[in-house]
Amino acid sequence: MLYALAAILVLYRLFCLLPSTKRAxxxxxxxxxxxxxxxGGHTTEALTLISALDFDRYSPRTYVVSQGDSLSAQKARDLELGKAxxxxxxxxxxxxxxxxxxxHQSLATTPPTAxxxxxxxxxxxxxxxxRARASFADVLILNGPGTCFILCIAVYVNKFLGLSGTRVIYVESFARVESLSLSGKLLYPFVDRFVVQWPQLLKKAKGAEFHGLLV
Structure with missing residues (x-):
């Protein structure tokens, strides 16, 4: 009985954390x-997106890269130097x-690394x-691939514990014209805003936003 009650409370807490369009x-x-x-292309798209932002308003900035991806890190530095x-x-x-x-990692060995x-x-x-920062970020922008789903889950763990109020925005890749990517399908229920770059994808994700081509 106690286990069932605990499970219900956990599910209710998770339900309360799901994004709401009415949330102020x-x-x-x-x-x-x-x-x-x-x-690769995901880095190019992400940097193109944020290059249009006012860096004085969106500051400080954190660029999250996967281990071994020195090229993406260097591109982020180049963008910062260009905007400075x-x-x-x-x-x-x-x-x-x-x-x-x-x-090329096998699916069988993926769970431990994930x-x-x-x-x-x-x-x-x-x-x-x-320590001057109260939270990881006010806004987190994602556009794939798979590791971004792990990052989103980490944000939700903090939300579940009442430690973070990070808003998550997912921008589907320019390359996804007729169907959503796997990352998009996984993240769709959890992100605060889901943006697509082709109007036909609005039928694939209820509540998604379309603002034209962004990259």
Missing amino acids: VKEEKTKSLAVFLGS TTASPPQYTILTIPRARRV FYSLLSCIYHVTFPHG
């Missing part, structure tokens, strides 16, 4: 921003997390770099 969002002058760089001014020096951090699944990646993400989300 407190507007602030500046917001901390985190973005996951998924390597003498009046506004760059305020950013590059955070490296373990990959949930390595290239779990290790989750533990690392929970640690970094719960204990953000720099």
Whole structure:
């Protein structure tokens, strides 16, 4: 009986955490921003998205990269240097997390590495770099691939414990024209905003947003 009651309470808590379109969002002058760089085309799209933002408003910034992805980290540094001014020096951090699944890794050996990646993400989300920051980020932008799902789960673990109020925005890849990616399908129920870049995808995800081509 006690186990059933505990399970019901946990499920109710999770239900309360699911995104709601009616939830009010407190507007602030500046917001901390985190973005996951998924390597290759995903990194290019993510950096193109945030390059259009006002860096004075979205500061500080955290670029999350997978272990071994030095190219994405360098591209993030290049973007920051390009946007920096003498009046506004760059305020950013590059955070490296373990990959949930390595290239060509078998499915049988994926659970341990995915779990290790989750533990690392929970640690970094719960204990953000720099004690001056109250949370990992006010806004987290994701656009794939798989490790971004692990990062989203880490954010929800903190939300479940009442430790973080990070809003998660998923932007589906430009390459997804007729169907959602696996990451998109997994993240759709959990993110606060789900953005697609082709109008026909609005039929695939109720409540999704379309603002034209973003990259």
